[in-house]
Amino acid sequence: MTSITLAPGLTYYPDYLDRQAQEELLQSLRDITREAPLFTPRMPRTGKPFSVRMTNCGPLGWVSDVEGYRYQPTHPETGRPWPAMPDQVLRTWEELSEYPHPPDACLVNFYEPSARMGLHQDKDEEEFAAPVVSLSLGDTALFRYGGLDRKDPTKSIRLRSGDAIVFGGPARLIYHGIDRLMTGSSDLLPQGGRLNLTLRKVGKPL
């Protein structure tokens, strides 16, 4: 397995999932979105919608609305519990996280060709000792990452379908985001677009 250190604690695994594994994961995500439909998150206070739509699997899911960012055990629109995390996702966490407990949450972000995600930190968890593990499927995305301060200089790399990235240690709280997609760069998703999974341990281990 190839790994590239982009910055201390930030590790990039190009082509972590082969085509067969990507298709298997895509089928799991179809099952998940049927049970837990994609919803449009909104900014706290202003209520401005994100361009990305999302859902979750696992015991907890990340949601955002006018009330704020939070993790909760149920879908914000259906009120039902999130679907279980696929075994394939749990195995990825076991292999890449170097953390001795399973993740609590798997956020699934769906990017239409025009969707973007501004520079932000993943900091709504309690357990920063656990890394964030990210998987990309579908169209290539221009991923931008910086430092712990929002105004720190940033670098960009292209994330392709099947790539994985791990934010751990000193990189656990770095600012990052998605500037744009390269439409038509993958034929995994028939309609185009990109799916991103982010696995997180939310609470401190019992």
Place this chain on the structure above:
DNA sequence: TAGTCGCA
């Protein structure tokens, strides 16, 4: 402050 916009 996980968005949007204006300006260099």
Place this chain on the structure above:
DNA sequence: CGGA
């Protein structure tokens, strides 16, 4: 980019 930086401001709000």
